[in-house]
Amino acid sequence: MKKLFALLLMLAAQTVLARPAAPLILISIDGFRADYLERGVTPNLNALAARGVRVQAMRPSFPSLTFPNHYTLVTGLRPDHHGLVGNVIIDPAIPERRFQLKDKLAVLDRRWWDQGVPVWVTAEQHGLRSASLFWPGSEADIQGVRPTLAPPFDDTLTPEQRVDLLLSWLDQPQQQWDFLSLYFSHVDHAGHDYGPDAELTTAAVAQADQAIGRLLAGLQQRGVEANLVVVADHGMAAVSPRRVIRLDRLAPKGSYEKVVDGPYAGLYPVAGRTARLEAALLRPWPHMQCWRKQDIPARLAYGRHARVPPLLCLAEPGWSIVFSAEQAAQVHGGRHGYDNAAPEMAALCIAAGPALRSGVQLPVIDNVDVYPLLMQLLALAPLPSDGRLAPWRPALR
Incomplete structure (x- = not known):
């Protein structure tokens, strides 16, 4: 028994990999x-790209929405494979509730997330320490694992406050974050609220750049040389109540x-x-096309998962599908969720x-290719995914 116990300890020790170099x-x-990088208000992001790697544009996965694409970025799986197929989801296997961003219990329920394994879960399983400041999914115990540190989402924190909170974690002497x-x-x-072309949106872009500058300065002051990957989940298209x-x-x-x-x-x-419903919708319509889920074009890589609704209608970028006059009157500013190949949906990647x-x-x-890069930078073997490291090889030392 002593020999067996010693062997088990040795095997357990071997599963804890050496920490990444940075x-x-x-x-x-x-x-x-x-x-947005071309608006002349992002000196910190542009300088970061100049001393590192700038991707011309990153194509999100369909649907080009927040939760599906944030989970794709950290799992390397398309929404059709990781199961977060939208910001609102019905699952016949979870009949008691819909997945909705405003439903805290749904967001915390691992059943919605467990079909993917995000970077932080693999990192924690290999003895690395992770911390997440509001990344979608980090509040759930996915595969029974959470980041070492992941406070509840608080959208009232300004970009500056978020940066300062993350930097305060680096000041904890008892923690070494990977x-x-x-x-x-x-x-x-x-x-x-205002649309992608509005001055107030440009001002928000400038504020984000200033927050990145604040983070870079804080890292330099602390002598922390880190690998940084800066991404977005999707772009934005201007909409109007006249295009519904x-x-x-x-x-x-x-x-x-x-x-x-x-x-x-x-x-x-x-x-x-x-x-009757299919006869009405599955015909040519101006600015919209509808499909049975099994007939959704293969290029969208969407429609095989049980959580995808039986019928899907996709609007032309800039148009909105609504179900009432009241909804039509509320269309304004900008939206995303369109065809992921649309130029308006292209996302930042540095x-x-x-x-x-x-x-x-x-x-x-x-964006499925971000996951293999993250795993490479953490010196972890990636799990099977839809992504490839090959596009990044010219950029790796």
Whole structure:
């Protein structure tokens, strides 16, 4: 028994890998469209890209929404594979509730998340220490594991306060962090409220850049040389109440249950009404196309998961699908969720640090490719995913 116990201890010790040469900080600026870097208000981000790697644009996964794409970034899986198929989800296996961002109990329920394994779970399982400041999913015990430190989401914290909180974690003498994630939400809020071309949105972009500068200065003051990966989950398209599609006028009344609306709509046919609903929607419509889930174009990589509604209608970028006159009147500012290949949905992606070459420019990549990079920077073997490290090889030292 003593020999067996010694052997088990030796095997357990071997599962704790050597710590990465430098800590990794993953930063998301929600809704930061790739071309926002060209507005002349982002000196810190542009300087970071110049001394590291700038991706021309990053293509999100469909649907180009916040929760699906944040989970794709840290799992390397398309929404159709990790199960976070939207910001609002119905799952026949979880009949007691819908997944919705405003439902705290749903967000904490690991059943919605367990089909993917995010970076921090693998890191913790290998003896590395992770901390997350508001990354979607970090509050749930995914696979029974949470980050070492992950406070509840608090959207009242300003970008400056979020940076200062993360820097305070680095000041804890008893902690040595290997992977940290930081999430900013204000650029997305401004894009929704005012539209991507508004001066107030540009001001929000400038504030995000100043927060990045604050973080870089704080790291330098502490002598922390980290690998940084700065991303966005999606872009933003301008919308208008003059560009709406009234689906309630096209679909027979009482023939469907609505899951979601906006840039795309998900519908469940009412029993016995499927044929009438499909006959109404599965025809050419201006500024919109509808499909049965099994007929969604393969390029969207969407429609095989049980949580995807049976019918999906996708609007042309800048158009909105609504179900009432009241909804139509409320359309304003900007939205996302459109075809992930639309230029308006292209997202920010920059990386810099000791593991990365300087002055590298990469062409368009898919956001599933971020996960293999993160695992490489943590010296961890990636789990099977939809992503590839190959696009990053020219940038790696």
